Amino acid sequence: MGSLIKNNGHISDTVNNMGPYRALRGRVNNLGYSSNERLMTYLELVGFGSTTLIQTFNLRYDLISVLVERWRPKTHTFCFPCGECTVTLMDVALQLGLSIDGSAVTGVSTIAELAALCYSLLGVSPNYAESKFTSLRFSWPKVYFEHLSINATEHEVMCAGRAYIMHIIGVVLILDGNNNRVYLMSLPLLADLQNVRLYSLGFAVLAILCHELCRTTKPDAIDKGGYLILL
Structure with missing residues (x-):
């Protein structure tokens, strides 16, 4: 294995x-x-219709750990005696139905008016205890949007849709180490829902997974983020 990785x-x-x-x-x-x-x-x-079908799996982290041992950061491939392989954009497109073409997905490190942004796009603002800089408690979207009133207006339904999409992105597709919080960096991208398909969200999912694979090749890494079901 050392002769394969050389790092x-x-x-x-x-x-x-x-x-x-x-x-x-x-x-x-x-x-x-x-x-x-x-x-x-x-x-x-x-374009998130397929992602709503995502199920929770009992992943084999021992096998994922072995895959990490075979990951070569320089080429973003798994090195095996029989050859190399990797997760591709086609894998992301087929499994998740997300766009792999279009504008790059980028986020901001800070949001100046967090409460105003949430109120504008989600119809409700978090209080100080629920928010922290650019993130919300994991339970916040569930509390406010799980039970949609039968009398909800179209605007309220749209706000609930944004919250659900933000939840999918933050706690499943582009998951980092902050398990109990949902980051709001993706929320500005959802301002105009008709433009979301113009972004390459599938590319972002794969980029985060590769980043996490590279990070966890360090011997002191103890946990792993990214959309692990792709592995």
């Missing part, structure tokens, strides 16, 4: 030197609540 500081060095076995922890969250049927119009509009 000092890689977890494979520890394995080759008979160091202690390391099993990574997964940072996997499920959505916590199901989408309302009235949201499907907006979920289909932005």
